[in-house]
Each structure stands twice: as C-alpha cells, then as structure tokens.
Amino acid sequence: xxxxxxxxxxxxxxxxxxxxxxxxxxxxxxxxxxxxxxxxxxxxxxxxxxxxxxxxxxxxxxxxxxxxxxxxxxxxxxxxxxxxxxxxxxxxxxxxxxxxxxxxxxxxxxxxxxxxxxxxxxxxxxxxxxxxxxxxxxxxxxxxxxxxxxxxxxxxxxxxxxxxxxxxxx
Amino acid sequence: xxxxxxxxxxxxxxxxxxxxxxxxxxxxxxxxxxxxxxxxxxxxxxxxxxxxxxxxxxxxxxxxxxxxxxxxxxxxxxxxxxxxxxxxxxxxxxxxxxxxxxxxxxxxxxxxxxxxxxxxxxxxxxxxxxxxxxxxxxxxxxxxxxxxxxxxxxxxxxxxxxxxxxxxxxxxxxxxxxxxxxxxxxxxxxxxxxxxxxxxxxxxxxxxxxxxxxxxxxxxxxxxxxxxxxxxxxxxxxxxxxxxxxxxxxxxxxxxxxxxxxxxxxxxxxxxxxxxxxxxxxxxxxxxxxxxxxxxxxxxxxxxxxxxxxxxxxxxxx
Numbered sequence: 001x002x003x004x005x006x007x008x009x010x011x012x013x014x015x016x017x018x019x020x021x022x023x024x025x026x027x028x029x030x031x032x033x034x035x036x037x038x039x040x041x042x043x044x045x046x047x048x049x050x051x052x053x054x055x056x057x058x059x060x061x062x063x064x065x066x067x068x069x070x071x072x073x074x075x076x077x078x079x080x081x082x083x084x085x086x087x088x089x090x091x092x093x094x095x096x097x098x099x100x101x102x103x104x105x106x107x108x109x110x111x112x113x114x115x116x117x118x119x120x121x122x123x124x125x126x127x128x129x130x131x132x133x134x135x136x137x138x139x140x141x142x143x144x145x146x147x148x149x150x151x152x153x154x155x156x157x158x159x160x161x162x163x164x165x166x167x168x169x170x
Numbered sequence: 171x172x173x174x175x176x177x178x179x180x181x182x183x184x185x186x187x188x189x190x191x192x193x194x195x196x197x198x199x200x201x202x203x204x205x206x207x208x209x210x211x212x213x214x215x216x217x218x219x220x221x222x223x224x225x226x227x228x229x230x231x232x233x234x235x236x237x238x239x240x241x242x243x244x245x246x247x248x249x250x251x252x253x254x255x256x257x258x259x260x261x262x263x264x265x266x267x268x269x270x271x272x273x274x275x276x277x278x279x280x281x282x283x284x285x286x287x288x289x290x291x292x293x294x295x296x297x298x299x300x301x302x303x304x305x306x307x308x309x310x311x312x313x314x315x316x317x318x319x320x321x322x323x324x325x326x327x328x329x330x331x332x333x334x335x336x337x338x339x340x341x342x343x344x345x346x347x348x349x350x351x352x353x354x355x356x357x358x359x360x361x362x363x364x365x366x367x368x369x370x371x372x373x374x375x376x377x378x379x380x381x382x383x384x385x386x387x388x389x390x391x392x393x394x395x396x397x398x399x400x401x402x403x404x405x406x407x408x409x410x411x412x413x414x415x416x417x418x419x420x421x422x423x424x425x426x427x428x429x430x431x432x433x434x435x436x437x438x439x440x441x442x443x444x445x446x447x448x449x450x451x452x453x454x455x456x457x458x459x460x461x462x463x464x465x466x467x468x469x470x471x472x473x474x475x476x477x478x479x480x481x482x483x484x485x486x487x488x
Binding site: 056057058059060061062063065067085087131134135138142 | 406410411412413414415417418419421422425426471472475476478479480483
C-alpha cells in the first residue's frame with residue numbers, strides 16, 4: 001500500500017513535467033494557444049452602423065469563415081475598435097485575433113500595409129498554416145473596403161438628398 | 171578479372187545501345203563460369219531497368235540457356251530462366267514456377283530468330299509481369315500478375331476509376347466499392363508478401379496504398395468530385411480566399427446556429443437542412459460537370475466543402 005502511494009507520488013511528478021515537454025516538442029506556438037484560450041475582441045458590431053466596416057472572407061480549402069469588423073472614427077479616419085468572429089482552426093482564430101489587436105488605434109491606410117508574413121512570424125505559424133494569416137490580411141482589407149464603400153454610398157446619398165432639397169426649395 | 175570487367179562494361183553498353191548481335195557474340199565467346207554468373211546478374215538488372223527491351227532479354231536469355239548446355243562445367247545451382255529468374259538450371263525442363271510450362275513450349279524460342287535482328291519489342295503491347303513475364307490476361311488494371319501472383323509496380327496512368335472498374339463519372343453505384351476494395355487487398359496486401367523479395371515488398375506497399383487512396387477518394391462525394399476535376403486537368407485552387415458575401419453570410423449563420431444549438435434535436439434539424447443543401451450542390455455539380463462547365467463546377471465544389479465542414483462540426487457536437 002505504501003508502494004502504491006509512492007508510485008502515485010512519482011506519477012504526479014512525471015505528469016507535471018511531461019506536458020511542458022510535449023508542448024515544446026510539437027504543437028501550436030504558445031501565442032496561438034494564448035489567443036485561443038484567452039480570446040480578445042471576439043464579438044460583433046452592428047452591420048448597418050455607418051461607422052462599421054465588415055470584412056467577410058473564407059478559405060475554400062478548409063471551409064474556414066472569418067469575419068472582421070472595424071469601427072472607424074469618421075473625423076480622423078482612425079480605427080477605434082475592432083472585433084472578429086472566426087470559424088476555423090486555432091491558427092485562423094489566432095491570426096484574426098492578432099489582426100484585431102494590431103488595427104486598433106491605427107489609421108485606415110496604415111492597416112492596409114499589414115502583411116500576412118508579419119502575422120505568421122508573430123505567431124510562428126508553420127508553412128501549412130500560412131494561408132490562415134493570408135485570410136486575416138484579406139479580412140482587414142475587406143473590412144476597410146466595405147467601410148469606404150459605405151462611406152461613398154452615404155456621401156452619394158447625401159449629395160442626392162441635398163440636390164432634391166434644392167430642387168424642392170427652388 | 172580485368173578482362174571480365176571490360177567485357178561486362180562492353181556488354182552493358184551494347185545492351186543500352188540496343189545492339190543485339192554484338193551482345194550475343196560476346197556471350198557466346200565467354201567460356202568462363204564467373205563471367206556467366208556476372209552475365210546472369212547483369213541480365214537481371216538490365217532487364218529490370220529496360221523492360222521495354224524485351225526482345226533483347228528474350229534472345230539473350232535463350233542464348234545463355236543454350237550455352238548452358240554447351241558448358242557442362244557450370245555449377246548446378248546456376249539459375250537461368252526464360253520466364254522466371256528463380257528456376258534452377260536442372261529443373262528448367264519442368265519450369266515449376268510457371269505452372270508446368272515446358273521449356274520447349276516457350277514461345278520465345280519460336281520468335282528467337284525474329285528478335286535476333288530486331289531491336290525492340292513494340293511498347294504498345296500488353297504489360298508483362300516482371301517476375302514471370304506473363305502478359306496481363308484478365309481484363310482490368312494490371313496490379314498483380316494473374317499467372318504467378320506477383321504484385322506489379324505502380325502504374326500512375328491507371329486512374330482510381332479504372333482500379334475499381336468504374337466509368338469516369340460522378341454518379342457511382344456505391345455498393346460495389348467495398349467488395350472490390352477487399353478483393354484487391356486480398357491480392358496486394360503487404361502481409362501477403364512477407365517472405366518475398368524486398369522489391370516485391372515495396373511494390374505491395376505502394377500498390378496497396380494506392381488502392382486505399384482510390385477507395386477513400388471515390389467513396390465520398392466531395393473527394394470524388396475534386397478527383398474528377400483533377401483528371402480533367404482542372405486544379406481547384408485551394409489557397410485563394412473567397413469573398414462571395416452570400417455564401418459566406420450563409421455559412422456564418424449556419425456555423426453560429428450550430429454553436430448556439432444546445433440540444434440534439436436542434437442540431438439534427440440543422441443537420442438535415444445542411445444535408446439537403448449539400449445534395450442540391452452535389453446534383454448541380456453533376457450537371458455542370460457533364461457539360462464541362464468547369465468554373466461552375468469549382469464553385470459547386472467550394473459550396474460542398476463548406477457544407478461538408480459544417481456537417482463535420484455538427485457531428486462532432488452530437
């Protein structure tokens with residue numbers, strides 16, 4: 001009985017050591033695991049809000065879907081908030097999470113220069129998962145494009161209404 | 171020793187240059203036992219490397235065979251063959267490996283004269299077994315020899331549909347696949363060649379792996395569709411990101427619904443819905459593929475993959 005108790009102690013000690021060794025040998029990088037375990041900026045903004053740009057992209061190879069939304073301050077053109085929702089592998093989730101962190105506080109033109117290689121390097125993504133970071137880059141660009149399109153439509157709409165008003169008043 | 175080596179290199183060159191006559195002269199001239207052994211091994215290697223030069227092999231091996239009779243000093247374990255490389259010289263009259271075919275009946279002797287002058291057998295003929303030289307007798311892909319049972323090297327030109335004897339189209343009768351798959355494994359499985367040569371073990375491993383691949387690809391509709399397109403030379407670009415808002419919005423909704431569904435009843439409902447959509451896509455793929463409309467075929471495959479992924483998630487949750 002003493003021997004069994006002793007063995008149990010040893011096993012506990014071994015278990016304590018083994019997982020860290022296993023993680024170091026192969027598996028996701030600790031940053032990816034961190035983003036997976038402690039998700040930041042997960043959520044949704046109102047799609048119809050004029051200050052929100054929504055980027056919706058997908059990777060047909062793995063059937064992943066990624067939605068990245070940015071809230072832009074109209075006056076300064078700076079991104080004040082960002083959130084994401086991704087259905088896919090750990091690398092895809094981490095890439096979009098990193099993307100939302102990086103775009104916050106930056107100017108819209110600036111975020112267009114974020115490259116997938118930077119995201120991949122930050123997360124130490126293996127070559128087979130590089131397309132996840134590409135997806136994140138595309139999501140950022142799509143969100144910006146969506147915001148600009150919305151803005152353009154709004155200004156066109158405003159121009160029309162002011163014109164009709166002028167015609168009505170004239 | 172030097173003499174032998176030089177003769178060997180000359181012999182090799184002659185084989186490669188497809189020069190029959192000189193080869194025969196050299197071999198006839200050699201009265202040396204060890205040279206004969208060398209010739210035998212080199213013949214085996216060269217035949218294996220240059221299997222299209224069958225005419226050479228036939229005539230050369232027949233000549234070595236004839237010379238055997240003229241050289242009584244050759245040790246009795248000298249192995250010679252016209253079909254298999256493992257018939258001991260004393261027993262070649264019975265040719266036990268080849269199902270009782272007598273050496274007098276070997277058709278090669280009849281065509282010997284023809285091959286003496288010609289350089290190459292036609293390469294458009296039936297594939298032949300590397301072990302016994304038998305032609306592929308039964309219809310169907312030549313994965314294992316019908317006569318001696320040896321597993322053949324993988325021929326990449328035989329596509330997966332041919333392995334299962336199916337037409338190259340999307341709709342297949344599913345029931346037959348498993349039966350045929352098991353039939354093939356009964357002939358090709360690596361466990362069966364456990365005691366045979368390294369070469370044959372390698373063939374068995376590759377050939378049975380290919381059959382497994384074929385079975386997996388053809389038994390599910392999505393991989394089958396992708397493979398069909400691949401055979402037509404259309405590569406489904408997997409790295410490209412898609413921004414089709416309708417499909418993506420639909421997928422987002424489905425995936426969110428799956429996330430939020432808490433009981434199996436709701437999940438089953440979603441599952442039936444997605445399965446219906448998958449079926450619809452699958453049927454549309456069949457139609458566009460028949461019309462060779464490959465762009466739409468690729469689009470259909472993308473949709474199918476998304477639905478497939480959603481179904482996987484549902485199954486995981488259930």
